[in-house]
Amino acid sequence: MADSNDSTLDVPTFEIGDRISDAYYGVMGDAFARKVRQRVHWIAEQVQGHTVLDIGCSQGIGCILLGREGHAVEGVDIDAGAIARANEYLAHEPESVRTNVTFRNADFMGADFDDRRFSTIVMGEVLEHLVRPQAFIARAYDLLEEGGRIVVTVPFGINDFPDHKRTFYLAEMTRLLHPAFDLSEPRYFGRWIGFVGTRRNTLVNDAPADLTIAATASLESAFYKIERELVDRVVSLKDALTDSRAKLTEIRTKTQSVAKTQSETIAAQDVMLRKAAATAAQQAQSIATLQASVNAQAKDEATRLRDIAVLGLKLETAEKQADIIAALKKEKAEQARKIASLTKDQTARLRDIAVLGLRLGSAEQEARAFEASTSWKVTRPLRAVVRRLRRGR
Numbered sequence: 001m002a003d004s005n006d007s008t009l010d011v012p013t014f015e016i017g018d019r020i021s022d023a024y025y026g027v028m029g030d031a032f033a034r035k036v037r038q039r040v041h042w043i044a045e046q047v048q049g050h051t052v053l054d055i056g057c058s059q060g061i062g063c064i065l066l067g068r069e070g071h072a073v074e075g076v077d078i079d080a081g082a083i084a085r086a087n088e089y090l091a092h093e094p095e096s097v098r099t100n101v102t103f104r105n106a107d108f109m110g111a112d113f114d115d116r117r118f119s120t121i122v123m124g125e126v127l128e129h130l131v132r133p134q135a136f137i138a139r140a141y142d143l144l145e146e147g148g149r150i151v152v153t154v155p156f157g158i159n160d161f162p163d164h165k166r167t168f169y170l171a172e173m174t175r176l177l178h179p180a181f182d183l184s185e186p187r188y189f190g191r192w193i194g195f196v197g198t199r200r201n202t203l204v205n206d207a208p209a210d211l212t213i214a215a216t217a218s219l220e221s222a223f224y225k226i227e228r229e230l231v232d233r234v235v236s237l238k239d240a241l242t243d244s245r246a247k248l249t250e251i252r253t254k255t256q257s258v259a260k261t262q263s264e265t266i267a268a269q270d271v272m273l274r275k276a277a278a279t280a281a282q283q284a285q286s287i288a289t290l291q292a293s294v295n296a297q298a299k300d301e302a303t304r305l306r307d308i309a310v311l312g313l314k315l316e317t318a319e320k321q322a323d324i325i326a327a328l329k330k331e332k333a334e335q336a337r338k339i340a341s342l343t344k345d346q347t348a349r350l351r352d353i354a355v356l357g358l359r360l361g362s363a364e365q366e367a368r369a370f371e372a373s374t375s376w377k378v379t380r381p382l383r384a385v386v387r388r389l390r391r392g393r
Contacts, residue, residue, distance in 0.1 A: 018082065018125065021059030021089050039124070039153055039189050040065065046151045046196045047071065049119020053143060055108050055136070056126035060086030060101070064093060067100035075103045076111060109139060117145040123152045125192075127176075128164045134176060141180040144199045150181055156193040168193070178208040188221070360389055 019028065024040060026033040044065050050072055054063050057075030059082050066073045077083050083105040090101055104111070121140045127133040140150055154168045166172075170186060173195055177183055181197025188194075 018056070018058035018079075019085075020124070021061040021085065024061045035190065035192075039192055039194065042187060042189070042194060043122055043124055043151050043153065044069075046149065046194075047120045047122070048149050049145070051116070051118045052120045052122065053113075053118040054122045054124070055140070056123060056129075057086065057103065058082045058124075060089055060103055062122060062124060063101050063103070064090060064097060067093070067097045071100060073101050075101070076106050076108055077103075078105070078107050080105045109135065113143060116143075118143055118148060119145060120149045120151060123150070125153055125155065127152065127173075128154050128159070128166050128168060131165050133166070137176060137180060141199060141203075146199065146201065148199045150177070150197045150199070151194070152177065152197075153189075153192055153194045156188065156191055159191065174208045179203050179205065183208075356389075363389075 020036065020040070022028055023032055023036040040062055043062055047066060050070075052063075052066055052071050052073045054060075054066075054073060054075040057063050057077050058079070060075050063073040063075040063086070075083075075086060077086075083103050086103045090098055090103065093101075121144055123136065123140065127136065130136060137150075144150065152173070154173065155164070157169060158167055170193065173186075173193065174183065177195055177197050180200055180203055182200055183195060183197045186193055186195050
């Protein structure tokens with residue numbers, strides 16, 4: 001349970017401020033704007049005299065309209081936001097209008113008007129917000145000059161709104177205004193009613209006179225318009241309800257058809273999904289088999305590549321050995337060439353030695369012959385040469 005001293009309680013809030021200027025200019029819709037303009041213009045037409053006090057002026061459109069026509073107008077409202085909006089609208093008016101119009105954020109019952117008296121006091125849709133509206137009426141009476149006028153509008157009949165405290169019809173409003181004001185015939189604006197009263201010199205305690213035939217006719221006419229509007233709305237709502245039911249039936253039929261189609265579609269999709277799942281399983285098995293085959297082929301290919309690599313190594317070794325053998329053969333051929341060259345040289349040397357031997361033998365024979373014919377001394381050097389030649393042989 002929440003603490004009774006808890007200051008954070010969730011209190012529902014409502015936007016109770018009136019938006020009369022926004023409504024007047026069509027911000028809240030054209031149809032509503034036409035109704036608002038009708039009431040605002042009627043109020044302006046009822047104003048008499050120069051000085052006007054607008055109690056609950058809201059966003060100030062009534063004050064501005066009167067200021068444009070030369071009236072000195074003071075607008076009072078307890079809603080600071082409404083007064084700020086009123087001053088925004090007023091800022092767009094010519095200087096003469098701005099001079100004529102003043103807005104004040106204040107409580108009417110506590111506001112000080114410096115003993116001023118006003119020619120007309122306006123209360124546009126104010127009294128329905130009050131628990132004790134007679135206090136406002138009494139203060140307005142005190143602020144009006146002799147023969148001054150009060151102009152009042154209120155919702156006519158039930159108008160549910162969070163801040164509405166009372167529901168007004170003709171009789172209660174007449175009883176409320178009659179002691180202080182001499183009332184003219186009321187004006188009906190559909191769901192609103194307007195009153196104009198002239199300030200009495202003295203308050204009266206007598207009851208209002210009974211309704212005249214004309215007043216009764218006006219009241220009945222107002223009720224007829226409201227009733228006609230309500231009946232038309234009921235008929236329109238019935239027609240809309242009939243259309244809605246027909247559309248609902250059509251929607252239900254379409255929904256059932258769509259549901260059936262969706263059910264059939266889902267069933268067909270389920271069959272397709274099962275077939276697709278079976279196909280996918282077969283494809284997965286085929287892929288697995290193919291993968292196994294590919295793996296086996298890959299293994300065989302790996303073995304082949306390994307054998308090729310070994311063979312390549314052997315071939316490389318054989319090529320190296322062939323190069324070695326070729327080099328050896330080349331070297332052998334070179335050696336054979338050298339041997340052949342040596343053999344040829346040796347044969348030439350032997351031939352030269354043989355020729356030299358022959359010459360030596362011939363020389364020995366000649367030497368012996370020479371020894372025999374020459375003295376020893378003379379042949380001694382020659383013998384030495386012969387001995388050297390023999391040793392060399």
